[in-house]
Amino acid sequence: MGSIGSHGFSHERELARRLWMLGYAVMRAPASGKRTRFLKYPDLVAIKNSRVLVFEVKTTRSLNNIYIPSRQVEKLLEFAKRACGEAYIAVKIIGSGKWVLVKISDLVKVSESRFKVPAKIISNSSLLEDII
Amino acid sequence: MGSIGSHGFSHERELARRLWMLGYAVMRAPASGKRTRFLKYPDLVAIKNSRVLVFEVKTTRSLNNIYIPSRQVEKLLEFAKRACGEAYIAVKIIGSGKWVLVKISDLVKVSESRFKVPAKIISNSSLLEDII
Numbered sequence: 001m002g003s004i005g006s007h008g009f010s011h012e013r014e015l016a017r018r019l020w021m022l023g024y025a026v027m028r029a030p031a032s033g034k035r036t037r038f039l040k041y042p043d044l045v046a047i048k049n050s051r052v053l054v055f056e057v058k059t060t061r062s063l064n065n066i067y068i069p070s071r072q073v074e075k076l077l078e079f080a081k082r083a084c085g086e087a088y089i090a091v092k093i094i095g096s097g098k099w100v101l102v103k104i105s106d107l108v109k110v111s112e113s114r115f116k117v118p119a120k121i122i123s124n125s126s127l128l129e130d131i132i
Numbered sequence: 133m134g135s136i137g138s139h140g141f142s143h144e145r146e147l148a149r150r151l152w153m154l155g156y157a158v159m160r161a162p163a164s165g166k167r168t169r170f171l172k173y174p175d176l177v178a179i180k181n182s183r184v185l186v187f188e189v190k191t192t193r194s195l196n197n198i199y200i201p202s203r204q205v206e207k208l209l210e211f212a213k214r215a216c217g218e219a220y221i222a223v224k225i226i227g228s229g230k231w232v233l234v235k236i237s238d239l240v241k242v243s244e245s246r247f248k249v250p251a252k253i254i255s256n257s258s259l260l261e262d263i264i
Binding site for chain 2: 016017020023024025026027028029030031039041042045047048049050052054078079080081082083084085
């Protein structure tokens with residue numbers, strides 16, 4: 001499994017900073033303990049001129065599959081639906097310093113409780129700079 | 133000074149819940165300690181069909197003036213500008229259970245470091261339900 005930690009706060013912060021520098025209004029989610037049960041938060045929301053981007057943030061050291069709990073995908077989609085936003089899994093490729101944005105439609109459901117981001121999808125997905 | 137505490141987390145949570153029930157995607161800011169220096173967060177962001185609302189949350193027990201540090205107003209405005217959102221001071225009138233939304237243009241700058249929300253403005257401002 002290529003995912004290092006489920007949160008990666010420092011990477012999340014780096015992504016937030018990059019989006020802020022690009023002119024986006026950016027907000028990171030409160031730490032998990034503070035999330036109320038009924039609200040569904042993504043890791044990060046970025047808004048610019050009414051374009052709304054919502055992200056779950058993952059990291060990988062090498063190009064392996066990444067697994068994501070279904071509930072994380074569901075809360076991302078629920079938030080994006082309400083906001084009319086675009087939902088992505090933002091994957092930081094550690095070492096290269098690159099950020100890849102994976103579309104939710106490219107995830108593969110492997111069981112009731114989790115989705116897979118196939119390694120091949122990660123290497124074929126668009127870079128942050130190409131989408132933003 | 134009619135403001136009770138500068139954060140009022142439980143009131144913030146109540147506002148978040150009301151907006152969520154109205155179909156908004158809602159995100160509360162991380163606790164202050166987690167805010168990075170360069171990012172400017174409002175207390176709460178709510179988005180529905182690309183309508184973006186940003187809030188600083190205050191409470192008052194009786195209809196007195198409320199004072200707000202300038203830096204809070206500035207971060208609210210910076211975030212709203214980037215997001216093309218509407219910025220409000222959301223004031224909970226404790227006791228009545230009502231939420232009033234004060235427009236930023238109704239604030240009065242009383243010194244370099246703070247703004248005043250005059251009591252008269254609070255009693256004349258629109259209720260949450262009338263704006264949302």
